[in-house]
Amino acid sequence: MSEPTVTHGNRQYQITVEGEQAGFADYVENGDQRIFHHTVIDKAFGGRGLASTLIGAALADTRAAGKRVVPACSFVEGYITKHPEFADLADPVTEQTEAAIHAEHH
Numbered sequence: 064m065s066e067p068t069v070t071h072g073n074r075q076y077q078i079t080v081e082g083e084q085a086g087f088a089d090y091v092e093n094g095d096q097r098i099f100h101h102t103v104i105d106k107a108f109g110g111r112g113l114a115s116t117l118i119g120a121a122l123a124d125t126r127a128a129g130k131r132v133v134p135a136c137s138f139v140e141g142y143i144t145k146h147p148e149f150a151d152l153a154d155p156v157t158e159q160t161e162a163a164i165h166a167e168h169h
Contacts (some may be wrong), residue, residue, distance in 0.1 A: 069120035076121040088121050093163040096131045100164045102138035118142040122149050133160045
């Protein structure tokens, strides 16, 4: 069994297992912030720790890009809580970041 692969494009990080998309994490750009607002792992792939693999890769890539993270998604917020090495990267969710998410989807 091959390792899960995380790819990035079109404001989304995707995780693939054995050639099948297992989940994704969507974000919107807001200045120097990436606001992560929606993470999904397909039920067929649940219980394998894929959300942690996906979010870990997304946050490492965001740090490498010199961006900040706004954990508007509970998956991302929970990951940062469990992995304090990313706490310095996180900005709080504010009305402004909520408005940026809303503007992106309407």
